[in-house]
Amino acid sequence: MNAAARAAATHPEWQLKLYVAGHTAKSMAALDNLKHICETHLAGRYSIEVVDLLVNPQLAAGDQILAVPTLVRKVPEPMRKIIGDLSNEERVLVGLDVRPYVPSFARAR
Amino acid sequence: MKKPTPVDAPDRLLPKAPTGIAGLDEITEGGLPRGRPTLVCGAAGCGKTMLAAEFLVNGALQHGEPGVFMSFEESSDDLVANMRSLGYDLDVLQAEGKLVIDQVKIERSEIEETGEYDLEGMFIRLDHAIRRIGAKRVVLDTIEALFSGLPNQALLRAELRRLFHWLKDRGMTAIVTGERGENTLTRYGLEEYVADCVLLLDHRIVDQVSTRRLRVVKYRGSAHGTNEYPFLIGTNGLSVLPITSLRLDHQASGERVSTGVRGLDGMLGGQGVFRGSSVLISGTAGTGKSSVGASFVDAVCGRGEKAVLFAYEESESQLIRNMKSIGIDLGRWRALGLLEIHASRPTLHGLEQHLVAMYDIVRASKPDAVVIDPISNLVMSQADSSLQATLIRLIDFLKQEGVTSLFTTLTHGPVTDVFDSSGVGVSSLMDSWIVLANLEFNGERTRTLQVVKSRGMPHSNQVREFLLSDHGVELVDVFVADQRVLTGSTRKLREALEARP
Numbered sequence: 001m002n003a004a005a006r007a008a009a010t011h012p013e014w015q016l017k018l019y020v021a022g023h024t025a026k027s028m029a030a031l032d033n034l035k036h037i038c039e040t041h042l043a044g045r046y047s048i049e050v051v052d053l054l055v056n057p058q059l060a061a062g063d064q065i066l067a068v069p070t071l072v073r074k075v076p077e078p079m080r081k082i083i084g085d086l087s088n089e090e091r092v093l094v095g096l097d098v099r100p101y102v103p104s105f106a107r108a109r
Numbered sequence: 110m111k112k113p114t115p116v117d118a119p120d121r122l123l124p125k126a127p128t129g130i131a132g133l134d135e136i137t138e139g140g141l142p143r144g145r146p147t148l149v150c151g152a153a154g155c156g157k158t159m160l161a162a163e164f165l166v167n168g169a170l171q172h173g174e175p176g177v178f179m180s181f182e183e184s185s186d187d188l189v190a191n192m193r194s195l196g197y198d199l200d201v202l203q204a205e206g207k208l209v210i211d212q213v214k215i216e217r218s219e220i221e222e223t224g225e226y227d228l229e230g231m232f233i234r235l236d237h238a239i240r241r242i243g244a245k246r247v248v249l250d251t252i253e254a255l256f257s258g259l260p261n262q263a264l265l266r267a268e269l270r271r272l273f274h275w276l277k278d279r280g281m282t283a284i285v286t287g288e289r290g291e292n293t294l295t296r297y298g299l300e301e302y303v304a305d306c307v308l309l310l311d312h313r314i315v316d317q318v319s320t321r322r323l324r325v326v327k328y329r330g331s332a333h334g335t336n337e338y339p340f341l342i343g344t345n346g347l348s349v350l351p352i353t354s355l356r357l358d359h360q361a362s363g364e365r366v367s368t369g370v371r372g373l374d375g376m377l378g379g380q381g382v383f384r385g386s387s388v389l390i391s392g393t394a395g396t397g398k399s400s401v402g403a404s405f406v407d408a409v410c411g412r413g414e415k416a417v418l419f420a421y422e423e424s425e426s427q428l429i430r431n432m433k434s435i436g437i438d439l440g441r442w443r444a445l446g447l448l449e450i451h452a453s454r455p456t457l458h459g460l461e462q463h464l465v466a467m468y469d470i471v472r473a474s475k476p477d478a479v480v481i482d483p484i485s486n487l488v489m490s491q492a493d494s495s496l497q498a499t500l501i502r503l504i505d506f507l508k509q510e511g512v513t514s515l516f517t518t519l520t521h522g523p524v525t526d527v528f529d530s531s532g533v534g535v536s537s538l539m540d541s542w543i544v545l546a547n548l549e550f551n552g553e554r555t556r557t558l559q560v561v562k563s564r565g566m567p568h569s570n571q572v573r574e575f576l577l578s579d580h581g582v583e584l585v586d587v588f589v590a591d592q593r594v595l596t597g598s599t600r601k602l603r604e605a606l607e608a609r610p
Contacts, residue, residue, distance in 0.1 A: 021229040030224070053230060057237035064214050065230040067259070078219070085224035095221030 014038070014046035014096075015075035021068045022054045026085045030069035033086040041098055073097075123330045126174070126246070126282040129167025130160065131468075132349030136325060136334040141306055146273050146283040148303040150295045151310030156321060156342055157286040158183060159191070160310070161248040163346050164284055166197045168246045169207035174282075176246035177238040178210045181254035185210040195346045209238040215258030222260055228268040232275060239279065247276060247283040253297050273302045294326065305329045311337070320461065323349050339461045339499070348465050350502055361385070361565075366478075366513055369408030370401060372584020373543070376560050376569035382541050383565065384477075385511045387504050389536060391518045392545030397556055397577055398517035399423070401545070402480045403432040403439060404582045405515050410442035414477035417470060420452040421486040428452070436580035449474055455486040463487055464503050471510060479507055483517040484535070500535050540564045548596065555597040558584065574600070 018034060020027030031050060038046045053060050053068065063072050067083040073096055082095040125139035134140050141147045141164070149157050165176035180188060188210060189199045202208035211234060238244065252269065259265050276283045285303050287295030294300045300307055307326040312319065322337040340349040365380035368388070374381040382388055388405075390398050399422070409416040418439075420428055428450065429440045442448035451470060455463070471479060481487075484500065507514040516539070536542050541563040548555045559572045574585040574596045588600045595603050 019230065021233060026225055026227070033224075053233045057233045060230050060234045060237070061211055065234070066213060066215060066228055066255075067226045067231075068229045068233075069226060070230065080221070081219055082221040082223060084222050084226040087224035091221060091223040095223065 012045055012047040013076070014042050014073070015049075016046060016096075017049045017051055017063070017072040017074060019051045019053060019060070019063070019065045019068055019070045019072065022052065027069050029085040029087065030071070033089070033092070034071060037086070037089055037092055041093065071095075125331070126168070127172060128160075128164045129171050130163055130347050130349060132338065132340065133160075133323070133347075136323075136338060136349060137306075137328060138332055141282055141284070142328070142331070143282050144277065144280040145305045146276055146281075146285050146303045147306040147308065148285050148287060148295070148300055149308045149310065150287040150289055150300070152289045152312065155310040155312040156340070156347065157310060158188070158250050159195075159342055160308075160347055161250050161284045161286055162188065162192055162197075162199075163195075165208060165246055165248055166192070166199070166202065168282075169202055174245035175207045175242040176209075176248065177235065177242070177244045178208065178248045178250065179235060179238075179252075180210065180212045180250050181215070182251050183212075185212045195342075195344065197346075206242045209242055209244070211235075211238050213254075215255065217258050217260075220258070227264070228272075231268075232272065239281070245280075245282060247281045248286075249283065250286045251288060252285055253287050253295065253299065256297050269299070270302050306331075310340075341462055341465050343462070343465055343469075345469065348468070350461055350464065350499060360511070362511065365566075366412075367408045368401075369404035369406070369411075370575075370582045370584065372573065372575065373401075373558065373560075373582075375584070376571070376573065377541070377563055378566045378568060380566075382513065382563070384513050385508055386513060386540035386564070387507065387538070388513075388515045388541045388543065389518060389539040390515065390543050390545060391520050391536070393520055393547065396545035396547055397575070397582065398519070398545060399428075399482050400432070400435055400437075400577050400582050401543070401558075402482045402515055402517050403428075403435075403437045405478070406439065406442070406448060406480055407437045407581070409478040409513075410445070410447040413447070415447055415449075415474065416442070416478045416480065417449045417451065417474060417476040418480045418482065419467060419470075420450060420482050421455045422483065423452065425450045425452045434579070435577050435582070449476070460487055460499055464499060467503065468506060471507070471512065475510075476512060478513040478515070480515045481517070483519050485518040485520075501538055504535070504538050536561075541568075550597065551599065553597050557596070 016034070018031060020030065034048060038048065051059050053065065069083070069085060071082040071086060073080040080095060080097060082092055086092050124143040125137070125141065126143040127134050127140035149160055151157050162178065165178055168174040168176050178188070192199050199208060199210065203210065213231070235247070239247070255265055256262065285299060287299040290296040294307060294309065306328045309324045309326045311322045313322070321340050321342070323340045324337045325333045325335065338349050340347060362384040364384040365382065366384050367374050367381040368377070390401050392398050406416045406418055423431065432439050439448060443450065504514065542561040544559050544561050546557050548557050556575050556577070557572050558575045560568045571587060572594070573587065576583050576585060585600070588595045588603060590603050
């Protein structure tokens with residue numbers, strides 16, 4: 001691992017938190033989908049922290065979590081939230097602001 | 110929809126959690142259904158949050174039941190500030206572990222939705238807060254805010270249904286507030302989920318006077334008052350009228366107390382009125398109602414008992430000055446701490462607010478007697494059908510407290526009509542009714558007094574002449590001559606004639 005990669009690992013450009021409640025099918029799906037999306041689009045520039053609210057219920061209030069799974073983009077600011085199992089890659093990328101939203105009819109051209 | 114858990118048969122009575130809100134526990138005969146959610150609905154600004162917060166605070170302070178306030182609208186700082194204005198310090202309660210305020214913020218703009226999810230996070234937050242302080246009460250205010258925050262309504266509804274069952278399973282006595290809808294109780298139909306007990310709050314303006322009303326729309330498995338009851342948000346929080354019981358079960362005392370007018374005591378079987386009874390003094394302007402009232406106060410304080418005088422016509426100092434002119438020194442009793450005079454403009458508040466102020470004062474200073482001079486002034490602003498009911502409550506309350514009460518009321522119209530009207534239609538509620546009248550006859554006016562009724566005691570049926578002298582109210586001895594009662598100068602003349610040797 002070179003110096004740049006180490007720096008990215010400690011202070012990555014994209015700091016993501018995934019809130020789940022136990023190892024449910026939905027939370028596992030969300031984590032798998034998230035990993036796949038990040039590897040595809042943000043390789044080497046991201047970190048994922050998984051917070052299990054069943055283990056740490058006190059953390060739910062801090063980030064105003066109601067729905068699970070919830071993905072929170074802490075960095076870069078401003079904070080963004082995506083709720084659901086992250087099965088729609090396009091919407092996750094738009095939600096995270098990785099890619100500006102382009103309507104499908106525009107993309108077709 | 111699942112049926113609520115059946116009530117234990119041996120008990121038969123539904124277990125209830127007292128709200129500690131004056132009046133509400135009486136209407137609901139003990140409080141809200143324990144271990145079940147109650148829906149409180151009403152338009153914006155009608156006091157839902159206040160009611161819910163008081164329910165929690167009273168639970169924590171009076172019943173040892175800690176509570177969780179989950180706020181979906183108001184920030185916790187605002188809530189703390191609002192409740193502080195009513196004299197509750199939520200910060201202290203939070204520090205003592207009796208209360209948790211969890212503010213739920215949901216910003217539609219910063220949330221993207223993709224794929225399946227549920228609201229387990231909210232359950233976990235609530236569960237965590239409940240466990241932390243061992244909560245028994247929960248408030249969700251206003252959970253409907255979620256409908257604007259989350260796009261998936263079908264999921265939200267399923268989750269709310271789950272939430273209310275979840276609360277029930279944990280035995281939480283909960284208040285869920287909801288905004289009034291167009292044709293439904295709540296905008297998003299929460300009543301569908303919370304079916305055990307529904308309270309409806311309303312805030313309306315009639316003749317430019319604002320009144321808040323509360324109604325128990327539904328209370329499954331329990332008797333409850335069904336009327337609309339006026340309620341107020343005063344300096345001590347919420348109070349619902351009636352503050353007293355709906356029953357008529359006060360203890361009647363056999364003890365008699367003087368009215369302060371010796372001749373009048375004589376007319377009432379020689380002993381005055383019953384302690385704890387209510388006396389109405391009615392009469393047209395200038396018949397001496399206030400003077401009779403002051404005599405009564407004088408007698409009460411003279412026995413070393415406490416009296417409270419509510420004056421709605423004269424200021425305190427004016428009243429003291431005027432009564433001095435007939436030899437009644439009210440200032441002395443006030444200095445001794447036996448008399449409290451509360452003078453206020455009737456127009457200052459609505460009737461209900463006046464009544465609540467009276468309740469508060471009577472509760473605080475626990476007098477033996479109360480004089481209200483006059484009640485007719487309190488009602489001049491409203492031609493309200495609820496007026497009589499409200500006055501019944503006041504009279505009932507005073508009786509319940511064992512307070513002897515004297516009300517004066519101004520009647521209009523000719524003297525001969527005096528029996529037709531007690532001014533505000535409350536004569537039937539009173540135990541004793543004394544009518545004062547000025548008789549104009551032969552170029553002079555004579556003050557007369559008669560006892561129209563006095564329950565439970567023999568009373569004179571004579572019309573007596575009375576004088577306001579410099580030593581109080583005095584009844585003149587009956588002077589019969591030529592088979593008729595003489596009054597005024599005719600009497601004096603006759604007395605003088607007979608006194609001549």
